[in-house]
Amino acid sequence: MIKSKGLKVSVIIFAIIFSTLIFFTGCLSDVFGKSYPDTGLRVHYIDVGQADSILIQGPNNKNMLIDAGETKDNAVLNYIDSLNINRLDVVIATHPHSDHISEMDDVIKKYDIGEFYMPKVSHSSKTFENMLDALSEKNISPIAAKAGMSFEFDGLNCEILAPVNDNYESLNNYSVVIRLTYGENKFLFAADAEELSEKEILNSAADIHSDVLKVGHHGSSTSTSSEFLKAVNPTYAVISCGENNEYGHPHKEIIERLKNINTYITKDLGTIVITSDSKNINVYTENNLPIQNKKEAGSIQTYIGNINTKKYHSKDCSSLPGEGNRIYFKSIEEAESQGYTAHKNCIKSY
Numbered sequence: 588m589i590k591s592k593g594l595k596v597s598v599i600i601f602a603i604i605f606s607t608l609i610f611f612t613g614c615l616s617d618v619f620g621k622s623y624p625d626t627g628l629r630v631h632y633i634d635v636g637q638a639d640s641i642l643i644q645g646p647n648n649k650n651m652l653i654d655a656g657e658t659k660d661n662a663v664l665n666y667i668d669s670l671n672i673n674r675l676d677v678v679i680a681t682h683p684h685s686d687h688i689s690e691m692d693d694v695i696k697k698y699d700i701g702e703f704y705m706p707k708v709s710h711s712s713k714t715f716e717n718m719l720d721a722l723s724e725k726n727i728s729p730i731a732a733k734a735g736m737s738f739e740f741d742g743l744n745c746e747i748l749a750p751v752n753d754n755y756e757s758l759n760n761y762s763v764v765i766r767l768t769y770g771e772n773k774f775l776f777a778a779d780a781e782e783l784s785e786k787e788i789l790n791s792a793a794d795i796h797s798d799v800l801k802v803g804h805h806g807s808s809t810s811t812s813s814e815f816l817k818a819v820n821p822t823y824a825v826i827s828c829g830e831n832n833e834y835g836h837p838h839k840e841i842i843e844r845l846k847n848i849n850t851y852i853t854k855d856l857g858t859i860v861i862t863s864d865s866k867n868i869n870v871y872t873e874n875n876l877p878i879q880n881k882k883e884a885g886s887i888q889t890y891i892g893n894i895n896t897k898k899y900h901s902k903d904c905s906s907l908p909g910e911g912n913r914i915y916f917k918s919i920e921e922a923e924s925q926g927y928t929a930h931k932n933c934i935k936s937y
């Protein structure tokens with residue numbers, strides 16, 4: 588009697604554990620050894636060095652691609668393939684600079700493409716011509732993106748905020764800027780829009796408040812003016828740029844401007860995935876920085892100090908201190924100014 592009761596209980600416990608396991612493993616994706624939900628909205632800020640490429644998976648698994656990197660090493664194709672995607676329902680080539688469209692011809696050739704948006708401007712580069720050739724090869728007529736237009740993506744509303752005008756000196760200001768809404772959450776993608784375009788967006792009186800901002804022009808001081816940032820008022824910001832890039836992106840005045848916003852930078856964190864269930868936003872990063880405390884994980888804090896030993900470590904050191912003994916520094920200078928010395932195994936002397 589007692590035995591069978593015990594058996595019954597353990598069967599029930601087993602069933603609960605088993606079904607919980609199925610439940611959890613059934614709704615987690617795993618691109619870089621770290622799990623994130625595979626439901627809802629998933630925005631992948633792909634680490635493509637000094638360039639932009641953003642893959643968006645909608646709640647019903649439709650896919651949108653914004654830009655396609657600088658290099659021709661298949662970084663974008665490989666990432667898309669790793670998610671077993673073969674159709675891109677919406678593709679946006681924000682503007683003709685090579686750091687946004689280099690793999691676009693390959694993307695167009697390889698995948699089934701739905702709508703293709705680009706600004707109405709041409710460029711004399713080979714990269715741009717390759718993209719146009721690929722489009723005509725597949726009989727795709729691009730849609731000229733303009734402020735005031737909107738389109739539906741996987742049941743979600745996507746507004747085009749820029750370009751507002753037809754003629755600009757800088758190609759960056761032709762950037763297609765969009766805002767995607769999923770329930771209570773809004774994501775703004777600023778491409779390389781500069782201050783002039785930001786002003787025009789503000790003047791257009793469009794509502795631009797968003798939870799997540801893809802910072803304009805790789806964190807350059809040409810963009811993210813205080814007025815624009817104030818109107819967007821994001822909780823999270825993502826900067827896509829490469830390590831030791833020749834432009835010095837992100838510029839320090841922009842990092843300073845973003846100091847009260849959880850900021851994630853691809854050059855430090857690798858690919859960044861931000862998910863939304865229509866109410867809550869979560870951030871997942873490729874490189875293993877702690878993300879429990881999102882402020883600390885903001886990639887501005889690149890060095891990790893051990894409060895007990897007064898040594899500072901690189902973020903990928905194999906002997907990092909425990910969570911409770913950590914202090915984060917933005918730079919070696921900051922660590923040393925507080926009396927910390929380098930952990931010799933992970934900090935190379937320059």
Ligand SMILES: [Zn+2]
Binds near residue numbers: 638
């Ligand atoms: Zn760019």
Ligand SMILES: [Zn+2]
Binds near residue numbers: 682779
């Ligand atoms: Zn550009």
